[in-house]
Amino acid sequence: MRGQDVNRLARQLERAAPLAEMLGQHMRCMQCYANRRYSDSYAALEKSANAFLQEFRNWESAWAMEALHSVAYELRTIAEMADREMAASGKIPDKLKGAGSFLMKVFGALAGKGPKRVGALFVTCQLFKIYFKLGTVHLCRSVIRSIETARVFDFEEFPVRDRVTYMYYTGRLEVFNDQFKQADEKLMYSLVHCDPLKRNNIRMVLKYLIPVKLSLGIMPSKSLLEEYNLLEYKEVIQSLLTGDIRLLRQALQTNEDQFLRSGVYLVLEKLELQCYRRLLRKIYNIQKQKDPGRAHQVKLDSVMKALKWLNIEMDADEVECVMAILIYRNYVKGYFSHKSKVVVLSKQDPFPSLTTRVNPT
Amino acid sequence: MADRGPLSNRDMPRQNNAYGNNGYGNPGYGNNGYGNSGYGNNGYGNAAYGNTNYGNTGYGNTSYSNTGYGNSAHGNNGHGNHGYNNSGRGNSGYDNFDRRGSVDVRKPQQQNAYRMRNNRNNTWQRGPVAPSNTWRDQGRPAEMGSRNSYHNPDLVQADAAGRRPYSAGTRPKTPELVQSQLRSNSRDRGAAPAHALAAYSDVAAETATRPKTPELGSEWRSNSKGRNVTPVRALAAYSDVGVETEGNFAASIVGTCQDMCPVREREQRQRLRDLAIFERINGNVARTSATLAVKKFCRTISVAELQPSDVRPQPVLWGTLQYLMHMLDRRDYPFESVHSFLFDRTRAVRQELGMQCIANSQAITMFEEIVRFHIMSERELREKKSGTGNEADSQLNFQQLSKSLLTLLNLYGAVDAEGGSGWLHEAEFYGYYVLLNLGDREQFKAEPLSLWFRRVRSSVLQAPDFMYARKVLRCYRNDNYKGFFDLAQKATYLQGCLMELYFGQMRSLSLKAINCGSYKMHPYPVADIASLILMKQGDTEELCKAHGLVTGIDKEQHLSLMAKQAPFTPSTQIFRHQCTLISRKRAPTFFQEIVGERDDIER
Numbered sequence: 028m029r030g031q032d033v034n035r036l037a038r039q040l041e042r043a044a045p046l047a048e049m050l051g052q053h054m055r056c057m058q059c060y061a062n063r064r065y066s067d068s069y070a071a072l073e074k075s076a077n078a079f080l081q082e083f084r085n086w087e088s089a090w091a092m093e094a095l096h097s098v099a100y101e102l103r104t105i106a107e108m109a110d111r112e113m114a115a116s117g118k119i120p121d122k123l124k125g126a127g128s129f130l131m132k133v134f135g136a137l138a139g140k141g142p143k144r145v146g147a148l149f150v151t152c153q154l155f156k157i158y159f160k161l162g163t164v165h166l167c168r169s170v171i172r173s174i175e176t177a178r179v180f181d182f183e184e185f186p187v188r189d190r191v192t193y194m195y196y197t198g199r200l201e202v203f204n205d206q207f208k209q210a211d212e213k214l215m216y217s218l219v220h221c222d223p224l225k226r227n228n229i230r231m232v233l234k235y236l237i238p239v240k241l242s243l244g245i246m247p248s249k250s251l252l253e254e255y256n257l258l259e260y261k262e263v264i265q266s267l268l269t270g271d272i273r274l275l276r277q278a279l280q281t282n283e284d285q286f287l288r289s290g291v292y293l294v295l296e297k298l299e300l301q302c303y304r305r306l307l308r309k310i311y312n313i314q315k316q317k318d319p320g321r322a323h324q325v326k327l328d329s330v331m332k333a334l335k336w337l338n339i340e341m342d343a344d345e346v347e348c349v350m351a352i353l354i355y356r357n358y359v360k361g362y363f364s365h366k367s368k369v370v371v372l373s374k375q376d377p378f379p380s381l382t383t384r385v386n387p388t
Numbered sequence: 389m390a391d392r393g394p395l396s397n398r399d400m401p402r403q404n405n406a407y408g409n410n411g412y413g414n415p416g417y418g419n420n421g422y423g424n425s426g427y428g429n430n431g432y433g434n435a436a437y438g439n440t441n442y443g444n445t446g447y448g449n450t451s452y453s454n455t456g457y458g459n460s461a462h463g464n465n466g467h468g469n470h471g472y473n474n475s476g477r478g479n480s481g482y483d484n485f486d487r488r489g490s491v492d493v494r495k496p497q498q499q500n501a502y503r504m505r506n507n508r509n510n511t512w513q514r515g516p517v518a519p520s521n522t523w524r525d526q527g528r529p530a531e532m533g534s535r536n537s538y539h540n541p542d543l544v545q546a547d548a549a550g551r552r553p554y555s556a557g558t559r560p561k562t563p564e565l566v567q568s569q570l571r572s573n574s575r576d577r578g579a580a581p582a583h584a585l586a587a588y589s590d591v592a593a594e595t596a597t598r599p600k601t602p603e604l605g606s607e608w609r610s611n612s613k614g615r616n617v618t619p620v621r622a623l624a625a626y627s628d629v630g631v632e633t634e635g636n637f638a639a640s641i642v643g644t645c646q647d648m649c650p651v652r653e654r655e656q657r658q659r660l661r662d663l664a665i666f667e668r669i670n671g672n673v674a675r676t677s678a679t680l681a682v683k684k685f686c687r688t689i690s691v692a693e694l695q696p697s698d699v700r701p702q703p704v705l706w707g708t709l710q711y712l713m714h715m716l717d718r719r720d721y722p723f724e725s726v727h728s729f730l731f732d733r734t735r736a737v738r739q740e741l742g743m744q745c746i747a748n749s750q751a752i753t754m755f756e757e758i759v760r761f762h763i764m765s766e767r768e769l770r771e772k773k774s775g776t777g778n779e780a781d782s783q784l785n786f787q788q789l790s791k792s793l794l795t796l797l798n799l800y801g802a803v804d805a806e807g808g809s810g811w812l813h814e815a816e817f818y819g820y821y822v823l824l825n826l827g828d829r830e831q832f833k834a835e836p837l838s839l840w841f842r843r844v845r846s847s848v849l850q851a852p853d854f855m856y857a858r859k860v861l862r863c864y865r866n867d868n869y870k871g872f873f874d875l876a877q878k879a880t881y882l883q884g885c886l887m888e889l890y891f892g893q894m895r896s897l898s899l900k901a902i903n904c905g906s907y908k909m910h911p912y913p914v915a916d917i918a919s920l921i922l923m924k925q926g927d928t929e930e931l932c933k934a935h936g937l938v939t940g941i942d943k944e945q946h947l948s949l950m951a952k953q954a955p956f957t958p959s960t961q962i963f964r965h966q967c968t969l970i971s972r973k974r975a976p977t978f979f980q981e982i983v984g985e986r987d988d989i990e991r
Contacts (some may be wrong), residue, residue, distance in 0.1 A: 293837065300866055348871070
C-alpha cells in the first residue's frame with residue numbers, strides 16, 4: 028500500500044479507535060459469557076466500559092445515557108457472577124469491588140451539572156446494591172452526600188423508578204442506624220411511589236417498613252402480612268397486642284436467622300419495652316374492672332406475678348427498673364414508689380398514644 | 389496510565405462538597421494527590437495499584453482504629469508510594485500511631501509533597517526503571533516518625549519503650565544493598581497489587597508440598613515457588629485490616645532469625661544506646677544480650693532492605709510472646725512502663741505474623757493472648773488515667789485493641805479448625821467485639837452492628853459466651869440498667885473490663901430514671917441505688933452531686949435521694965470508679981488471666 032493510504036487508514040483508525048476497542052472488548056465479553064467464563068467476561072467488559080466512558084465524557088448531550096445504564100447494570104451482574112465463580116474455585120472474590128470502583132468513576136462523570144445528571148441516580152442505585160452486597164455500607168456516604176447537597180437539581184426530576192430504589196436503600200441505612208423517624212419517611216416515600224403491580228418490590232419495602240412502624244406504634248393488619256407473605260412478623264405483632272413477652276422472645280428466636288439476615292433483629296429486640304407497656308395496660312384494665320377506684324395503683328407484685336405466669340423470672344428490683352424506664356421514656360404517665368413497691372398511674376391518660384410519644388434523649 | 393482519555397485529573401470537574409474534596413472520579417491507577425485528602429475519600433476512587441480498595445474511607449479506615457481522620461498504614465501503600473501521598477489530615481503510613489489526626493507536624497515541604505511532580509507515583513512504567521532520586525533521598529519516613537515521638541509530649545514513658553523507634557533506614561548503604569534495591573525496585577513496579585495477588589498465590593498454592601528453603605540475599609525474592617506458601621485466605625485475613633508494612637504483598641518472607649531480636653538490630657541499638665529498661669544488663673544502657681533484647685516495632689520497613697535474618701519465624705515469635713507475657717506480673721516497675729514496652733513489642737510480633745502471612749492455630753492463640761492483654765491493660769490504664777489525666781496511652785491501646793481483634797476475627801474465618809468443631813475461644817472473642825460496639829451510634833461508622841451480625845456463624849451465635857454478649861446488648865439497647873448490672877456481676881474478668889466502658893452511661897441513666905419517676909413523698913435510699921449500680925454508697929452520693937441532685941437524710945435516718953429534682957445536669961467530670969467487684973474476678977496473676985487454662989499447645 029502506498030504511504031498516504033496507510034496514513035489515511037491510521038488516522039481513520041485513530042478516530043474510531045475508542046469505539047473500536049469498546050466494541051471489540053464487548054464482543055469478547057459476550058463470547059466469554061456464552062462460554063460461562065464470567066471472570067474473563069467481566070475483565071473484558073470493564074475494558075469496554077472504560078473505553079465507552081472516555082468517549083462519553085466528551086459528548087455534550089446525554090444521548091447515550093441508556094447505553095451507559097445498561098453497561099452499569101451488566102457490570103454489576105456479571106461481577107456478581109464472576110465473584111461466585113471465583114469463590115467456588117477458592118480465590119478471593121474481588122470483581123465486585125472492582126465494579127464498585129469503576130462505577131464510582133462513572134458516577135463522577137455524571138454527577139456534574141448539565142443534562143447528564145439525570146442518569147446519576149441510576150448509577151447510584153447500582154452502587155448501593157454493590158455496597159450492600161459487599162457489606163461496606165459506609166462507602167455509601169459520599170455518594171449520598173453528593174446527591175443530597177446538590178442545590179441546582181431537584182430530586183423530583185429524577186425518574187421515579189430510581190427515586191423509589193434510592194429511598195429504599197437510604198431508608199434501610201437509617202434503619203441500621205436506629206433513626207426511625209427518617210427511616211419511616213424514606214420508606215414511606217418508597218412505598219407510596221412504587222408501582223402497585225411490582226409486588227416483589229413492595230414486599231421488600233414492607234420488610235423494613237414494618238419493624239419501623241412497629242417501633243412507632245403502628246401495627247400492620249393481618250391481611251397485609253398474608254398478602255405479601257411476611258408471616259414472620261405475625262407472632263411479633265400478636266405479642267405486642269397482648270403484652271406477651273414470652274411470645275415476643277420466642278418469635279424472635281424462631282425467626283432468628285431470617286431477622287438477622289435482613290438486619291432487623293436488633294430493631295425488633297427494642298420492642299420489648301412496648302410489650303411491657305402493653306402488659307401493664309392489661310393489668311390496669313383488669314384492675315379497673317374489679318375495683319375502679321384503686322385501679323391506678325398497680326402493685327409491683329402483680330406485675331411480677333403476671334411475668335411469672337409467663338415463665339419469666341424477674342425480681343422486684345428489675346421490675347421496678349422497667350417501670351422507671353417506661354415512665355422516663357414517656358411510655359407511661361405516673362410515678363413509682365420504692366418504699367411501697369407500687370406504680371401509681373396518672374388518672375388521666377396513663378398510656379399516651381405511642382405515635383405522639385416524645386422520646387427524651 | 390494515570391490519565392486515560394482527554395480529561396486529566398486536573399480537568400475533571402470537581403465538586404467540592406463541604407469538606408473540600410470529592411473522593412470519587414479519580415482514575416484508578418495511582419495517586420495524583422487529589423484523590424486522597426481530607427474527609428470524603430472513599431476507597432473506590434483510588435483503587436488498583438496505588439491503594440488498596442479500603443484505603444481511605446470517610447474517617448480513615450474500615451477498622452475504625454484511627455484517631456482523627458487518617459489512613460492506616462494500609463491505606464496508601466503500594467509500589468513507589470512511600471507514604472507521603474496520603475495527604476490530608478496529617479496522616480500517612482507512619483502516622484496513625486501517635487497522631488491525633490489533625491495536626492501535621494511534618495515540614496511544609498513534606499506536607500505538600502503530594503503536589504510535587506517528583507512525588508507522583510503514577511509512573512507505572514513497564515520494565516526496569518532506575519529509581520528516581522527524589523523520593524528516596526527525601527528524608528526517611530522513619531526519621532520523621534522519630535521526630536514525632538520526640539516532640540510529642542503525650543508519648544508516655546518513651547524511655548521504657550526505647551528512645552527511638554528503630555528505623556530500618558538508618559542502616560549504612562552497602563553496595564549490595566543498593567544493588568538489591570535497584571533490582572527489587574524494578575521488579576516491584578508493575579508487580580502485583582493486593583487483589584491481583586490471588587493470581588500469584590494460586591501458583592504458590594499448587595506447590596504446597598515443596599519444602600521451605602531459606603534463601604539468602606536477594607535470591608529469595610526471585611522465585612515464588614521456593615518460598616513459604618501463602619494461603620490465599622490467610623492473606624485476605626491480614627490484608628483486610630492492614631499489615632503495617634509498606635507495600636509489596638507479593639513477597640511474604642520466611643524468617644530465619646532465631647533470637648527475640650535480630651543480631652543486626654541488637655548491635656545497632658547497643659551502639660545508639662537505644663535500649664529499653666527491660667533490655668539492659670545491670671541497667672547499662674549500652675549493653676544487652678540475646679535473652680533480654682526484643683525486636684522493636686518499626687512502622688515503615690522498606691521491603692527492599694529487609695532480609696530473612698531480620699524476621700523471626702513462628703516458633704521464635706511464640707517464645708517471644710510467652711516471654712513478654714510473663715513480664716506482666718513484674719512488680720519492680722510501674723505498670724505504664726511495662727505496658728508501653730509490651731505494647732510496642734507485641735505490635736512488632738503482630739507485624740511479623742502478618743508479614744509472613746502466618747495463619748494457623750498457633751497464630752490464632754497468639755492473637756488471642758494479645759487481645760486479652762490489650763483488654764486488660766485498657767482497664768489498668770483507665771484507672772491510672774483518672775489520676776494523671778493522660779489520654780494518649782489509653783487511646784492508642786484502644787486503637788490496637790480494635791485492630792488486633794479484627795485481625796483475629798478474620799483469622800477465625802480464614803483458618804479451618806481441626807476436627808471441624810470450631811475454635812475453643814471463638815465465641816468469647818466475637819462476644820468481645822459486640823461488647824466493644826455496644827453503643828456505636830455514629831452514623832455510617834464502618835459497619836453497623838446489624839450488618840455485622842449477618843456474618844457471624846451460627847455455631848458462634850448459640851454459644852454461651854456470645855449469648856451473654858447478646859444479652860448485654862439487649863439490656864443496653866432497652867435501657868434496662870438493672871439487667872445490665874446483673875449481667876456485669878456474672879461477667880468474667882475480661883468481659884467486665886469491657887463492660888466497664890459503659891458503666892458511667894448506665895449509672896447516669898439509672899439516676900435519671902429514678903429521679904424522673906420516683907414518688908415525691910418517698911425518697912429513694914441511696915444505699916439501694918448503690919447496690920443497684922455497683923458502687924459504694926459514698927461514691928454514689930458524689931455521683932448524685934455531680935449530676936446536680938441533692939441527697940438528704942429522711943425520716944428513718946437513711947441517706948436518700950429526693951425525687952423529681954428538676955435540674956439533672958449531665959456529669960461534668962467523668963467518673964472512673966474502679967468497680968471492686970470486677971477487680972475481684974481477676975485471676976491471681978496477669979499471666980494466668982491472659983493465657984487461661986490450657987493444656988500444652990504445640991510449641
